[in-house]
Amino acid sequence: MTFTVHKLHPHTGAEIRGLDISQPLDDATVKALRQAWLDNLVLVYRGQSLDKYQQRRFVEYWGEVGSRANKLPAKNPRKMDGPDYDSEEMFISNIRQEGKPIGVLPDGELWFHHDMCYSERPNRASFLFSLEVPATGGNTKFANMYQAYDNLPQRLKDRIEGRRVLQVFDEVQDSRLDLAQYRLEDLKHWNQPMVLRHPETGRRALYVNRLMSHIVEGLDQAESDALLEELYEYTEDPALVYEHVWKPGDLLMWDNLCSIHARTDFPKEERRLMRRMTIAGAPVIPAWENATAA
Ligand code: OGA
């Protein structure tokens, strides 16, 4: 099968044209797509028509299909897990039935983040297929964290080498959770290296984000906040960001280890519906391990 790759941005994102991904793909095609994905971090396929089985078949070409983030700790009073909580398919949607959202991350703006960086094994990749989109807004922005790392001045590279940061998430989408209001053990959290080594490319990528990164190990909160704020100048540098304007029938897949993503605000009264699946991941490799590789 032949397809063409069209860069959408100098650093982040490419569109694949000429493929109907609802159909089975041969090995050579999958291999070539994988290289395009590693090179561009985000692949966009437009004009697709996928039911959940076709989406799942496509996702399976990339690895083991992931299940949703671990259940919230039992004591969390706001836990939302229903009978299908561990299912492989989930919806990102603001649509409500009997007042309850049918999916997660329902409304409005969502700050930059890595999916599941608050867990031991963040998913390797995420796949979002658009079924309904608002007329304006609800765009998804992606940024290249290899490039963000490479752009850091040596002073900042030295400050974060060998350090970990506490990653936490609990439903809040457009501010950092106020940890003073919670007990950490009631929240999904994990200490992650601030710089990771990508398992396939061997490259270093910055692994901090505004939504989930809380405190750098070994620093007090003020020092940590100042350092993180400096790093966000690089991670959220507009020069690194590709902003995707959705149409129904778009399938986007992103490399969740070397990119961050965010969502712009959109009108509450307009429907947005995305079907989401993931590829499971492994523990994150700190950049300073295997320093001889790549
Ligand atoms: C996600 C996510 C952004 C969006 O599915 O992990 O962050 O645009 N979605 O809905």
Ligand code: MN
């Ligand atoms: Mn996300």
